[in-house]
Amino acid sequence: MNSGNEPDIFNIGGPVERDQWIDFLEPLTNQPWVEKSFKGTLDMLTIDGEVYGQPYNIEGYGLIYNVDMFQKAGINPENIKTLSSLEAAFAKLEDMKDTLGIEDVLSFSIVDTAWWTAAIHAINIPFAKQENPLEFIENLNNMTATMSGNDRFMAFTNLMDLYFKYSYSDLMTVSYDDQVGDFALGKTAVLHQGNWTIGMLDEIDPDLKVAFLPHPLNDDSSWTNGSIPIGVPNYWCVNKKASEDKKDAAKLFLDYMASSERGAKFLVEECSFIPAFSNIKLEPSDQLAASILEYSAKGDTVPWVWMYTPSGFCDIVVKEAIQNYYLGNSDKKAFLEALDKGWTELSSK
């Protein structure tokens, strides 16, 4: 953008970037694909009913489990909807380590190229499982709510403890390749990741059977414990300051991607995307995408909320706080207080 050679189509990650670049966003409300977009997928780039971006795709993450191993261990994944059932399943896998041939139960990471596994994806859970996530964020911003003392966040520390207990003995060096590779090679039974890993999993072991488990925070059935977080990672936007004919061409192109058969084929088959448009009837080509659609058909989904957090919150504050908590430098209370402190500093500037 600053090069002076501005693009006609560019991408915006979420509401924080949306507000920053609002002067450059061409309204796309009357585009044909808007009506066909799934409910909720446009929310983040909508202001007062005006839509400013086209969703790339839908992605989801959760605890990916090795179906064959769960069968061998006699664990029914259908029953894992509470924290205690998840813990029981992990304990059973731990006991059967030698039989299953695994080294650790869970592939998790808090550092390196997979720092976002913990500092973006895991931390999203207590935000997304608030009764009203966006209201909670709003309250954090005007300082009427805090994370320390919040029941979802307190429960989240228990989930983290569970992850730490059943994952690698040293989490401080686990890269993305280690994490996904170990799971694909059968060294671990569960992987905390999303459907984008399918390419790498298939490449290493095409016969691997996988599906998603939810991340439960406790045993309370009134919390959305049986759900997985699903969201739109990025949006295509049209540059408002481009010339009219360029803007028209850009809009035409975006519509072509969403509405034409070839666009749909490209999204589903070439990119292994789950399209965000209801007109695309192509079956998802992989198991993880199928598993996500299963959850969303049942309505067992929670949103991605990290896009609403202040810049620097996840990649600086949460990352450091989780590492400190893991290393035992802070207890549960100090961990959550560090999050609050970081939030206040970043949102007030």
Next chain:
Amino acid sequence: MKKSMKRKLIFWGFLGPSLIAFTIVVLVPFVVGIYYSFTDWNAVPGSTIHFVGLVNYKNVFNDPQLIRAFRNTFIYSFYAVFLINTIGFLLALLVTQKMRSANLLRTVFFMPNLIGGLILGYVWKFLFLKIVPNIFQTDGNMLSKPSTALIAMAIVATWQMGGYIMVIYVAAIQGIPSELLEASKIDGANSWQNIKSIIFPLVAPAFTVSMFLTLRSAFMIYDVNVSLTNGDPIRSTELIAMGILSKAYKELNFAQGQVQAILFFVVVASVSMIQVYYSKKREVEM
């Protein structure tokens, strides 16, 4: 008249291109950067920039992470300067011995300096994580603990720069008159006494140069930092250069990052200036 015109033409002909490049990529951004440090600039083109005076400069001294980054940088610099100079000097002693492979060894020791820091970082990360623990049969590794991660970084920097500093010491050692060494040999000095009383004092000027060279490179390190640790664990290896980028690009606090960059510039410039001053003084003495 004509001759002086020609000389001027040649002078500007050679100086001009690099002067233009220097102005465009260094001077102008530098001045603009100083201007931005007094504003609330957020890098979005077209947005109004407000002049905020010294607010950013006040904030910078209240930023605990910056103080931490400076402390980390000092600790790291201490390790790096010490290790690089020690190893560099020892290597120089080794390759100035009378042996057949001396020239080959010089080349070999110098070679890591030709590899980019980014690649070195990734290579060494692999070594630290997968190879070293296997050799020593431990589960621990240097990169996962705050206390050792900086030392690990200094080791990589030593591997990269040791050969370069070695070359400087080699030149200094070769400049020592051979009659001095012969005389001490005749007086019955052993090799340790030789090093302590003859070589060491006479390579002292080279030591000053190397000292400041390594100090400056240690201060400005960024590439190895990114690829080896990327600030992990718990931001304990986030040195100043990386801290500035975090401030600007992760927190999207560009003006504040700009102030840190200026502060950083002042520190590095001071170190360099002291270096130049001392090297000049030495030259006169010699």
